[in-house]
Amino acid sequence: DAKTTQPTSMDCAEGRAANLPCNHSTISGNEYVYWYRQIHSQGPQYIIHGLKNNETNEMASLIITEDRKSSTLILPHATLRDTAVYYCIVRVAGGGGRGGSNYKLTFGKGTLLTVNP
Amino acid sequence: DARVTQTPRDKVTEMGQEVTMRCQPILGHNTVFWYRQTMMQGLELLAYFRNRAPLDDSGMPKDRFSAEMPDATLATLKIQPSEPRDSAVYFCASGWDRGMNTGELFFGEGSRLTVL
Numbered sequence: 001d002a003k004t005t006q007p008t009s010m011d012c013a014e015g016r017a018a019n020l021p022c023n024h025s026t027i028s029g030n031e032y033v034y035w036y037r038q039i040h041s042q043g044p045q046y047i048i049h050g051l052k053n054n055e056t057n058e059m060a061s062l063i064i065t066e067d068r069k070s071s072t073l074i075l076p077h078a079t080l081r082d083t084a085v086y087y088c089i090v091r092v093a094g095g096g097g098r099g100g101s102n103y104k105l106t107f108g109k110g111t112l113l114t115v116n117p
Numbered sequence: 118d119a120r121v122t123q124t125p126r127d128k129v130t131e132m133g134q135e136v137t138m139r140c141q142p143i144l145g146h147n148t149v150f151w152y153r154q155t156m157m158q159g160l161e162l163l164a165y166f167r168n169r170a171p172l173d174d175s176g177m178p179k180d181r182f183s184a185e186m187p188d189a190t191l192a193t194l195k196i197q198p199s200e201p202r203d204s205a206v207y208f209c210a211s212g213w214d215r216g217m218n219t220g221e222l223f224f225g226e227g228s229r230l231t232v233l
Contacts, residue, residue: 043224
């Protein structure tokens with residue numbers, strides 16, 4: 001899996017948009033960008049994923065640059081409950097392969113987002 | 118809401134004791150993952166299964182860790198003998214592999230293990 005680079009920490013004011021960047025300059029054509037978050041003392045939670053096009057769901061929006069070397073996760077109206085570590089992961093779509101290696105989801109250090117009142 | 122269930126939530130044991138952690142994946146999911154999280158190492162993948170078959174357990178210390186899926190509703194992670202360095206939060210996650218766009222995993226609340 002391609003390596004990702006994220007800032008160690010970020011702050012955001014409650015009610016404002018939180019924009020979390022991720023660099024994945026070595027991403028391959030068949031690798032998706034996934035975002036997960038982990039609120040303190042809980043298991044990681046899936047947020048969103050995408051390949052080339054921008055994606056939006058009820059939690060967030062994912063903006064992927066045209067060259068796919070970076071992406072931004074946007075929380076449009078951050079709340080205190082959005083304080084968490086956010087992980088950007090790139091991963092090949094689909095499973096199988098020899099040894100099933102495509103199933104791996106490898107977490108890095110992530111970005112600690114602190115939403116302030 | 119369907120969720121991944123892990124037991125025990127907290128376990129304190131003494132060095133040398135056997136520890137078994139259990140996971141009930143979401144009904145219908147066919148992939149199961151075990152992760153370990155510590156402050157120093159972050160989230161580490163230990164092992165994972167697809168359709169109950171182990172695909173990769175290269176992240177596990179082989180001499181003391183073992184992971185199994187006796188049936189589709191139960192995954193176990195066993196440590197024997199346990200050591201203080203095994204103290205961590207162990208997460209189980211499950212997902213549904215349709216061959217494409219896999220990667221959405223559902224995590225349990227974790228089992229916090231403390232080995233004295």
